[in-house]
Amino acid sequence: MKALIAALMLSVATPVWAGEPCCATGDLGLVIERATGSVLVIDRSDRAAIGRIEGLGDLSHASLTYSPDERFAYVFGRDGGLTKIDMLTRTVAKRIVQGGNSIGGAISDDGRLIAVSNYEPGGVKVFDAETLDQIADIPAGAKTIGLVDVPGRRFAWATWETGEAFMADFSGPEMKLTKLGDVGANPFDAVLTEDASTYLIGLFGEKGVTAIDLWDDQPEPVRFLEDYGKTEDDLPVYKMPHLQGWAFTEGQYVLPAVGQYELLWVDSDTLQEVARTPTHGQPVFIIAQPASPYVWVNFATPLNDTVQVIDSRTHEVVKTLTPGAAVLHMEFAPRGAEVWISARDDNTVAIYDTRSFERVGEIAADSPSGIFFTARAHRTGL
């Protein structure tokens, strides 16, 4: 009888996950469960959760990146934790706490180096992707923001207090650090265009956006959109839209108008504004649907139950959906057939067909935020 109870308890305690044990890793992904410090392992083809990994610390502001073989994920948590996850065994392979307040990281194009940018103590640290041993510690005397990988074992970032941008090159026997220039007061985020040509830096301390052409032999910061930025002096920094939410489509940058219910469209050659699109709310993420003319947009609270689809040729809204309460993130299947949308307060990840706009599936998740498919392993600047 005791044995029976024990067996029953075991079967209750061990969740039964859908699908067979997987091995190929091309269609897997992770969903950040922000309240519980856990991640859900998902199988895109089966539209199913296949496991949960716990013990990742504070994931209230988390991002991650994948190794080139799509076996390992490196999760950057708010508490400075760097956790290496094995997608095959669905376990934590290694975890270190590398700083006091980490805000993001990147993996080098050869998959050998993991760089992490820190608010506390500031600077950038670089680790061996296999062992998580520290390889470099690059103090900045400032918070570092907008860390991206650049082709050729390089990383770029900007500094909040000192308004500078830097590039570190790990392609030779010694790391080479180069200052890319003075970019303006209080850069709060930065992003790399998908061809890796242009590093775009958003400013909090003054108006405008700074672009640096990384393909230039002597890169120099160029200011554009001179009116872009905060509209009130007391606008808190957490209301500034993240630049990871800028899309690049049809020769345009698409970005949120700060504090407005609008998108801005900027010609990527001339750096001039070419159109505005009125939207349902304050845009948060603007994400280009692969192999299509469309971008998908979610919105800031309290209008965050809605997603809109906008045509980048006409700049018009073509569809409005209400996937659920507190839509935090959207991730496309790499060839664009589906979009997965996290609705935090519904504890759901909803799956939509991008052509029919039908809801084709959903997955239970605990306060889901970021969704990350392994196909990201093959993209630059994420």
Place this chain on the structure above:
Amino acid sequence: MKALIAALMLSVATPVWAGEPCCATGDLGLVIERATGSVLVIDRSDRAAIGRIEGLGDLSHASLTYSPDERFAYVFGRDGGLTKIDMLTRTVAKRIVQGGNSIGGAISDDGRLIAVSNYEPGGVKVFDAETLDQIADIPAGAKTIGLVDVPGRRFAWATWETGEAFMADFSGPEMKLTKLGDVGANPFDAVLTEDASTYLIGLFGEKGVTAIDLWDDQPEPVRFLEDYGKTEDDLPVYKMPHLQGWAFTEGQYVLPAVGQYELLWVDSDTLQEVARTPTHGQPVFIIAQPASPYVWVNFATPLNDTVQVIDSRTHEVVKTLTPGAAVLHMEFAPRGAEVWISARDDNTVAIYDTRSFERVGEIAADSPSGIFFTARAHRTGL
């Protein structure tokens, strides 16, 4: 003693492959060994061959595509063979001979359908990706060329004898076949731009290139480059450059000038020629290096020991390399750090660092031609 001899023979007969048994599939690939009907399994991270699969029939003109989970490859052979390969077990999972003379295929964006285009008996056949059971047979009364996958469970192709283009849509309960238009005399190959917006069709029977905007509600063929095409009446079809060898970079199409030692650069918006680049020989493949301004070009016999690197901003040659005898194909690591180059007559795949141009590795292969990394699973139109 007999047992010892048997053991020795076995160890001779079983090649010892580098590396451990792999499981994650994100950094694997296949190299077509054209003379022996075999494929070599490669590990990109280890720069090593890790297996060989034999019995694939006539691979003298072969291509392949991958399932979304990067577990299975579908190889299209010249003999009409369709072979499904399991990258995990490194075995043939299934093989059928579906036609008399096949020239290429594609996988639907949801990974469920495999389409094959045939010279003999003509038409397109569609198979279940899991079982290889036939799902549709679409006779064309003509040889079909330039078969591509289009988002939304669709495929497009053109017909040689009748000069038409078609789209088949498998998103509903019944397949829907639409004629896209009359595209010109004897289309010999076609290709989809990387944003899946434009289907480009090369003509053999007359001059010019035909473009069809697939994002248009009523797609119509548009002719451009009115002087493009064969320069002599007796130019055989096999000398026409394949359109899979066209690159898309920095708002331009880059294509080989037929019969000339030149590249043409065409503005993708205006469809006007904007520049020409003199090259070492007759260009065959022109491939854009990911996350860079560069395209890499190989050349027709007898100048086929050479590869040139050209800057798409200046249209100038920046590097000339001689990787080996009979360079047939080039494949980039998905984030562009390396290029793998097959040198058929050296029985070698050479690996170059794209930034330093150093030869960083090589792999022995038997008359290698096409090189295909699993990251292709995540790209449209291949």
